[in-house]
Amino acid sequence: MKMTEEFILRSNYMDRSTIFIIDDNVLIDYQTSSPLLPFGETTNKLNLKIESFYVDHSILFVRCHISLQMKKILNTGFQILNAKSFLNSINNEETQGILLRAIHWAVWDSRLQYCSKCGSKIPHILHTFEKKCPHCNHSFFPKLSPAVMVLIQRENEILLGRSAHFKPGVYSVLAGFIDIGETAELAVHREVKEEAGIEITELEYFGSQSWPFPDSFMLAFKAKYLRGKIKIDKEELEDARWFNAKNLPDIPPSPSISHQLIRSFILNRAL
Known part of the structure; x- marks a missing residue:
């Protein structure tokens, strides 16, 4: 410094x-x-x-x-x-x-220490989320990678899956990154079909969250099961199954919006 x-x-x-x-x-x-x-x-x-x-x-x-x-x-x-x-x-x-x-x-x-346009060293700016190259004047802002997640409900059950990198016993809602040129809604339908082999309907926006692990901007949704049998993509998930509110597995911790999604289902069951 x-x-x-x-x-x-x-x-x-x-x-x-x-x-x-x-x-x-x-x-x-x-x-x-x-x-x-x-x-x-x-x-x-x-x-x-x-x-x-x-x-x-x-x-x-x-x-x-x-x-x-x-x-x-x-x-x-x-x-x-x-x-x-x-x-x-x-x-x-x-x-x-x-x-x-x-x-x-x-x-x-x-x-971000060097300009990707000209290679010059980039100083930081004190009061703004911005870095500006002193040589070519190109500006840089924090990277956000848009991603979606969805809580799928089938009557009194929800679909949860787990990836190999999760802690043992932890399951979460299905999630994935938005492709170039794709809307968030299309991304949800695609990810669900690719990862779990089922189709959904009644897609409803739930909320959003910036999540810095690594640099995601999460858009969360709820949906209803429409049709299909679970057939997981082994490259994305190692398991996926239906759970009711009484037999839920371990879920992500409270700061994450995935936790909030699952909690919303639990609270609705208690009403």
Whole structure:
């Protein structure tokens, strides 16, 4: 980081609440488990090497490195945890949202260091999700890959599947990326047919979520089963089956919109 940028940080943000991202990890307070830490106090105690930073409304996002051993970090009152695992343990929706944005920014910032048009080194811009090449003036913004997911209901059952990369026992709704030139609705029908071999009807929009693992923008839907027998694509799924509210398997953690979709089915069954 340039001396002028470090001067800006030291001059203006010493007391600012900060999310510190270290590679794929997040720094938290060991006692409170909070990822929101005072910038000045934290950097001074841990002698952090700041790579880049971004001001997100009132919160500072910092991408950094640390040379201290884990025991020393713990003795100083901090802990480093895997960002995705920590995110899944948070119950506060506001903190979840802040951390999701911080992770997405940090991944994008670390990957985009040079202009893909002319090859020049790209500086970051403090108050905007933008990078601009100083040589050719080309602008870059965080990458979002549009994807769809769908909760399919057949009477009192829903269809859930699992991929080989899921944790053991975990099932989720069907999902996939939108192809070039394809609408979200067409993508849902295609993914369901390709992955599970069935057809659906009464497609209904549910909600959306930015998900930084790796860089997805999720569009969630509900649908009703129409016809067909389950025939899974072995390259996409290792299993798919119908579940009712009383025999549900383990599902994705609460921050994900897939969890919210499945929870909506459970809550409707309870009414």
